[in-house]
Amino acid sequence: MIADLLTTVLVLAGLAFFAAGTLGLLRFPDVYTRLHALTKADNLGLGLVVLGLMLQAEGPAMIFKLALIWVLVLAAGATAAHMVAQRTWTHGEFERRE
Amino acid sequence: MNAALLTFDFVLLAGLLGVAWRCLASTDLFRAVVLFITFGLLLAIAWVRLEAPDIALAEAAIGAGITGALLLVTLERLKHIMNRPRTDTDHDPAPPPDPVASDADAPGAAPTGDAASRAADAGNAALSCAPAPARGRWITLVVTVGLAGLLMATLATQEHDPGLQPTVAEHMDVSGVDHGITAVLLNFRSWDTLLELAMVLLAGLGAWSLGRHDALPARPTPGPVLPGAVRLLLPVAIVTGVYLLWAGSHAPGGAFQAGAVLGAAGILVSLARPHELPDPDPRLLRIGVTAGALLFLAIGLWGLFAGPALLTWPSELAYPLILIIETGATLSIALTLVALFIGGRSPREDT
Amino acid sequence: MIESLDPGTLYPFGGAALFALGLHGLIRRRHLILRILAVNIMGSGVFMVFLGIAARGNAPPDPVAQALTLTGIVVAVSATAFALALTVHLARLTGYAVLLPGPLQTHRDSHPDDR
Numbered sequence: 001m002i003a004d005l006l007t008t009v010l011v012l013a014g015l016a017f018f019a020a021g022t023l024g025l026l027r028f029p030d031v032y033t034r035l036h037a038l039t040k041a042d043n044l045g046l047g048l049v050v051l052g053l054m055l056q057a058e059g060p061a062m063i064f065k066l067a068l069i070w071v072l073v074l075a076a077g078a079t080a081a082h083m084v085a086q087r088t089w090t091h092g093e094f095e096r097r098e
Numbered sequence: 099m100n101a102a103l104l105t106f107d108f109v110l111l112a113g114l115l116g117v118a119w120r121c122l123a124s125t126d127l128f129r130a131v132v133l134f135i136t137f138g139l140l141l142a143i144a145w146v147r148l149e150a151p152d153i154a155l156a157e158a159a160i161g162a163g164i165t166g167a168l169l170l171v172t173l174e175r176l177k178h179i180m181n182r183p184r185t186d187t188d189h190d191p192a193p194p195p196d197p198v199a200s201d202a203d204a205p206g207a208a209p210t211g212d213a214a215s216r217a218a219d220a221g222n223a224a225l226s227c228a229p230a231p232a233r234g235r236w237i238t239l240v241v242t243v244g245l246a247g248l249l250m251a252t253l254a255t256q257e258h259d260p261g262l263q264p265t266v267a268e269h270m271d272v273s274g275v276d277h278g279i280t281a282v283l284l285n286f287r288s289w290d291t292l293l294e295l296a297m298v299l300l301a302g303l304g305a306w307s308l309g310r311h312d313a314l315p316a317r318p319t320p321g322p323v324l325p326g327a328v329r330l331l332l333p334v335a336i337v338t339g340v341y342l343l344w345a346g347s348h349a350p351g352g353a354f355q356a357g358a359v360l361g362a363a364g365i366l367v368s369l370a371r372p373h374e375l376p377d378p379d380p381r382l383l384r385i386g387v388t389a390g391a392l393l394f395l396a397i398g399l400w401g402l403f404a405g406p407a408l409l410t411w412p413s414e415l416a417y418p419l420i421l422i423i424e425t426g427a428t429l430s431i432a433l434t435l436v437a438l439f440i441g442g443r444s445p446r447e448d449t
Numbered sequence: 450m451i452e453s454l455d456p457g458t459l460y461p462f463g464g465a466a467l468f469a470l471g472l473h474g475l476i477r478r479r480h481l482i483l484r485i486l487a488v489n490i491m492g493s494g495v496f497m498v499f500l501g502i503a504a505r506g507n508a509p510p511d512p513v514a515q516a517l518t519l520t521g522i523v524v525a526v527s528a529t530a531f532a533l534a535l536t537v538h539l540a541r542l543t544g545y546a547v548l549l550p551g552p553l554q555t556h557r558d559s560h561p562d563d564r
Contacts (some may be wrong), residue, residue, distance in 0.1 A: 072334065079327035086321065104454055111463040118467060118490045122474030127482050134486050141493055144463075147456055148504040150515050153496070153522070160526045165489070168526075172482065172533040179540045227480035238476050246469035253461045253498065261503060261511035278512030279519065287516065294520045301527035305534040354523050431523070438530035441537070 003055045010052030017045030031088045039081045043074055107147065114140050127176075127225040131169045138162030151350040152279050155342075159358035164435055167365050171439060173225055274416025276348040283352065284420045288409045292398065295391040295427055302387055302434040305441060328370045335363035343428050347417065353390075353424040357431025364436035387437065390430030394423050457505030464497030479547045481536045485529055492525050 024037025050070045057063045117140060121133035138161040145154035266278050266286065273281035283291045339360040346352030397419055398409035405412050411419045471491030475484055496518045503514035540546045 068334075072331070075327055075330055079323055082321075082323045086323075104459075107454075107456060107459050111459070111466075114463065115466055115470060118470050122470065122478060122483060122487055122490065124483075127480065130483060130486060134489070137490070137493070141497075144460065144497065145500060148460055148497075148500045149510045150500050150504070150518070153500060153515055153518050156519055156522050160522055161493075165526050165529055168530050168533055169482070169486075172537060175537045176482075176540050176546055179537070180544065180546075227478065227483060230477035230479075235477075238473055242469040242473040242476075245472065246465050249465035249468065249498075250462050253465060253502075256502070258505055260506065260508060262513040263508055263511045266512050267509075278509075279516045282512050282516035283519065287513065290517065290520050294524055297524050298527045301531040304531045308534050308538045352519075354519055435526075435530075438527075438534070441534060 007052040007055045010048050010055075014045040014048030014052065017041045017048065021045065032085060035081045035085055039077050043077060046070060046073055110140065110144055110147065114144065123229075125226055125229055127173055127227060131166065131173060134169065135162050135166035138165065152352065152355070155350060155355045156358065159355055159362060163362050164358055164365070164439075167362070168439060171441075175441075177225055272413040272416070274411070274413055274420055275346075277346060277350070277352075279350075280346045280352050280420070284423060285411065285416060288394075288398065291427075292391065292394050292409065295394060295430065298431055298434050299388060299391050302437050305438050324370045328366055332363055332367065335359055335366075339363070339428070339432075343424055346424060347420070353427040354431060356424075357428045358435070360428065360432035361435030361439075364432060365439045368436060368440060383433065383437075386429055386433045388430065390423075390427035393426035397423060455505070457501050457503075460501035460504075461498045464494045464499075464501060467491070467494030467497060470494075481539070481546050481548065482533075485532050485536070488532075489525060489529060492521065496521060 018041070021038045021041030024041065025034050028034045028037055047070055050066045054063050054066050057066065114137065117133050117137045121130045121137060124130040124133065138157060141161060142154045142158040145151075145157055263278075266282060269286070270276070270278065270281060273285045275281050275285070339356045342351040342359060343353060343356035344351075346356070397411070401410045402408040405415075468491050471487045471489075471494060474487035474490065478484060478487065499514050499518050499521075500510070503511035536546055539548075543549070
């Protein structure tokens with residue numbers, strides 16, 4: 001029961017961070033700030049969601065898989081953000097359309 | 099609870115239709131491709147909602163991941179081709195870009211200032227598509243909306259049918275595996291899977307027949323981050339691929355998902371290539387690409403002469419045979435996907 | 450009414466709409482990349498109809514329909530990859546990634562504005 005409640009709170013908190021990151025993606029003016037908002041907020045949000053789901057896991061294997069997912073998303077997200085930013089840096093400024 | 103799920107379904111469907119519409123209405127090809135990748139990921143969520151985790155895995159890995167990589171590299175190639183000054187008037191097919199030349203304009207030697215922005219403008223112009231002309235707008239709209247209406251009317255009046263699920267469940271004990279979809283794919287309807295592997299092989303051969311491969315036009319910015327990430331992700335991807343292959347016998351997973359994960363790992367390596375990768379031995383590559391279809395066919399023929407019938411296996415041997423076939427299929431699918439990404443034969447084959 | 454709208458009933462309609470949307474894009478857009486995307490979206494609509502019907506009712510979903518869809522996804526990516534290779538080849542030959550009427554050479558130095 002406590003676990004269920006904690007899961008709900010953690011997942012909702014994670015979703016709030018996802019919403020904040022998405023808002024940043026939509027509202028911030030250039031590539032760097034958008035990446036900043038998206039990667040920081042989403043990594044934390046995913047961490048909270050994963051933590052919440054771990055409380056519902058059936059065994060250590062499931063907990064390990066969830067942790068692995070988080071670590072892999074962190075690594076992939078950091079790499080992708082770095083590459084997008086570096087590409088923007090070397091290939092001219094991002095221009096806002098519309 | 100039901101109302102919340104129903105709301106979720108409606109939002110998901112509206113999102114899918116909206117993303118598909120924005121993708122097809124886009125005048126910027128890059129934006130269209132990014133929206134298509136988003137569409138594939140949303141579709142994976144829809145498959146989970148329809149109790150099809152196998153399909154969701156395949157859609158996320160193949161439909162969104164591999165197709166997205168293929169589309170993006172095609173855009174880079176088109177940009178490269180269309181920005182080339184077209185002064186040659188001969189009818190010969192233009193030679194593939196010189197690998198040495200494309201090395202020279204690697205981002206390490208990025209042009210500066212005006213030249214860079216002009217090149218970027220030309221590239222963007224090559225990757226745009228004028229909006230559809232107004233002529234014929236209404237007739238297309240009427241035809242497609244009418245078709246959608248007819249399809250929906252047919253679906254609405256369709257009788258509910260339990261389908262083949264009871265039949266499959268009844269025969270699971272002779273299939274050699276514990277997962278329904280794998281049993282259907284590699285035992286009950288192995289014809290489909292054999293023809294599908296042949297289809298993958300044909301696509302690879304077709305792409306190879308179009309000529310020699312040119313160097314991948316865009317190289318990632320040099321730096322320690324991507325090679326480091328590849329070094330971290332590659333072993334995990336290989337373990338995941340093998341795990342998916344093994345899990346296919348009793349849980350969601352199997353040859354296609356495993357092949358897609360391994361293919362994605364291969365694409366990542368060929369993109370990151372900290373040093374120029376040597377071409378693989380052509381003979382080994384050909385064996386690898388054809389292994390899936392040929393192994394499947396050979397075991398199927400063995401079934402014709404020594405077992406019950408063509409492409410049928412005795413139930414006590416079914417599990418090892420299915421595992422062998424799946425391993426071959428995984429190898430072939432992964433190699434063919436990487437080959438399709440690189441595009442064309444390797445130059446070594448011509449010598 | 451709400452109870453009868455399970456995913457198995459709802460999603461096939463979405464699939465039909467996706468199919469029609471893809472067909473619309475296929476007819477209206479001229480760039481070959483967009484046409485390939487349109488065919489892929491039509492295919493996704495077909496998969497959605499298939500899986501939706503397979504998931505109807507309270508029984509576990511029909512594994513045959515799911516296996517066929519899995520096959521279909523892999524065939525779709527192979528066909529897409531081949532179509533993209535053909536598009537690149539066409540662009541290499543003509544300089545344009547749209548289908549133009551007539552033999553190849555006549556377009557080599559023309560610059561239609563509806564590229």
